[in-house]
Amino acid sequence: MLTGRSPSTSSDDRARPDVAVVGAGPIGLAVAWRCAARGLRVVVHDPASGSGASAVAAGMLSPVAEAYFGERQLTALLLASAALWPTFAAELTEATGAELGYRTDGTLMVGLTGDDLAEARRLWAYQQELGLPVTPLRPTELRDHEPALAPRVRGGALAPTDHQVDPRLLVPALRTAARRAGAVLVPQPVRHLSEVDARVTVVAAGCGAAALTGLPVRPVKGQILRLRAPGGVAPGFRHVIRGYADGEPVYLVPRADGEVVLGATVEERSDTTVTAGAVQRLLRAGVDLLPELAEYDLVEAVAGLRPGTPDNAPILGPLPGRPDVLAATGHHRHGIVLTPVTADLIAGLVTTGVPDPLLAPFRPDRFDSDAPASVGAAGSGAPAGADRPDSTMEEDRWS
Numbered sequence: 172m173l174t175g176r177s178p179s180t181s182s183d184d185r186a187r188p189d190v191a192v193v194g195a196g197p198i199g200l201a202v203a204w205r206c207a208a209r210g211l212r213v214v215v216h217d218p219a220s221g222s223g224a225s226a227v228a229a230g231m232l233s234p235v236a237e238a239y240f241g242e243r244q245l246t247a248l249l250l251a252s253a254a255l256w257p258t259f260a261a262e263l264t265e266a267t268g269a270e271l272g273y274r275t276d277g278t279l280m281v282g283l284t285g286d287d288l289a290e291a292r293r294l295w296a297y298q299q300e301l302g303l304p305v306t307p308l309r310p311t312e313l314r315d316h317e318p319a320l321a322p323r324v325r326g327g328a329l330a331p332t333d334h335q336v337d338p339r340l341l342v343p344a345l346r347t348a349a350r351r352a353g354a355v356l357v358p359q360p361v362r363h364l365s366e367v368d369a370r371v372t373v374v375a376a377g378c379g380a381a382a383l384t385g386l387p388v389r390p391v392k393g394q395i396l397r398l399r400a401p402g403g404v405a406p407g408f409r410h411v412i413r414g415y416a417d418g419e420p421v422y423l424v425p426r427a428d429g430e431v432v433l434g435a436t437v438e439e440r441s442d443t444t445v446t447a448g449a450v451q452r453l454l455r456a457g458v459d460l461l462p463e464l465a466e467y468d469l470v471e472a473v474a475g476l477r478p479g480t481p482d483n484a485p486i487l488g489p490l491p492g493r494p495d496v497l498a499a500t501g502h503h504r505h506g507i508v509l510t511p512v513t514a515d516l517i518a519g520l521v522t523t524g525v526p527d528p529l530l531a532p533f534r535p536d537r538f539d540s541d542a543p544a545s546v547g548a549a550g551s552g553a554p555a556g557a558d559r560p561d562s563t564m565e566e567d568r569w570s
């Protein structure tokens with residue numbers, strides 16, 4: 172498609188960007204960085220870079236703990252992206268000097284009650300069937316890993332390769348890297364794709380992609396809390412902890428600076444109000460798993476909107492009938508972990524015009540009724556909607 176600088180010689184074409192990216196969240200910025208680093212002229216449009224879902228996201232990089240029934244192709248993409256994270260983080264730090272809060276302490280998955288543990292074990296068994304590194308731990312082993320866990324916690328498992336990054340550090344770093352590579356950021360919204368003049372347009376506008384493209388991206392609300400260990404010390408635990416507490420799914424993400432992210436609800440709503448009931452449920456579940464949280468400062472309660480799709484998988488590639496417009500959206504609960512692979516796949520598609528085979532299950536036309544069945548679902552290969560959690564189970568998922 173595009174290889175380095177434009178071969179055109181007219182002055183109009185010399186002024187025209189090779190790539191216009193709509194949306195400067197983690198996905199748009201990473202695409203812009205990778206494209207600019209390949210020598211392309213890149214313009215990024217966003218009136219409020221980093222104000223989307225990434226502004227509240229926890230930043231778990233959890234392809235193993237988030238390997239759910241019926242989502243094999245999504246799991247494969249998550250694993251591919253997680254494998255890129257160490258190099259991606261190193262390159263980003265090298266390019267910017269920025270600290271990203273990238274931590275490789277692993278993730279502990281726990282169940283508070285016998286019922287919670289039974290529920291969690293079904294999932295661990297599935298993850299082990301896929302060959303993923305999940306090691307069940309006896310209660311004593313669990314406490315050896317995290318002595319701060321409540322004595323009531325019945326059991327757990329270690330996912331040593333599931334890590335974390337701080338999205339509030341990641342996005343500014345990506346903005347700096349994109350700019351240093353030559354991308355130009357324009358602080359204006361794009362209301363219609365006809366406003367954009369570039370050889371290729373990449374729509375990476377999160378939930379804003381639906382209005383621009385007609386793609387089935389819908390907001391999925393997540394309420395999330397931030398706590399802080401008193402006295403400016405690091406939290407009393409170092410793993411990401413994900414668990415069920417009396418049926419309530421919850422996760423706890425400890426940062427080196429004392430912050431703990433406690434999340435999150437998964438709601439089919441498009442408002443960003445914070446409700447007392449959600450705060451109460453999250454706090455109760457968090458404190459049940461880690462009693463010391465009761466002594467922490469509660470510093471923030473916010474809600475954000477995940478860009479959800481009918482099959483929970485991202486939408487990546489050309490719009491039907493528009494080879495010049497590429498979608499990079501619909502990352503739902505996984506946009507932070509999927510940032511490196513999305514950036515490489517989309518930049519590769521922009522520069523070569525040849526889609527990587529990894530992109531096939533995530534094509535935008537998979538939702539068309541006349542699309543081939545083999546690309547119909549990014550999950551199991553079954554039609555979208557089959558083998559999918561119903562809304563009740565969706566509530567039961569970690570987010």
Ligand SMILES: Cc1cc2nc3c(=O)[nH]c(=O)nc-3n(C[C@H](O)[C@H](O)[C@H](O)COP(=O)(O)OP(=O)(O)OC[C@H]3O[C@@H](n4cnc5c(N)ncnc54)[C@H](O)[C@@H]3O)c2cc1C
Nearest residue numbers: 194196198223224225230231361377379393505506507508
């Ligand atoms: C509570 C919560 C917790 C989460 N936790 C995790 C996690 O632990 N791990 C993980 O991997 N993911 C997590 N996510 C999901 C993750 O935040 C998203 O998948 C990710 O932010 C998607 O990135 P994005 O760049 O596509 O969209 P966003 O981050 O939403 O950014 C979209 C950008 O597009 C801009 N924009 C929108 N419309 C337009 C327009 N018309 N013109 C120009 N610009 C526009 C917006 O201003 C914004 O800057 C979480 C999300 C939530 C809500």
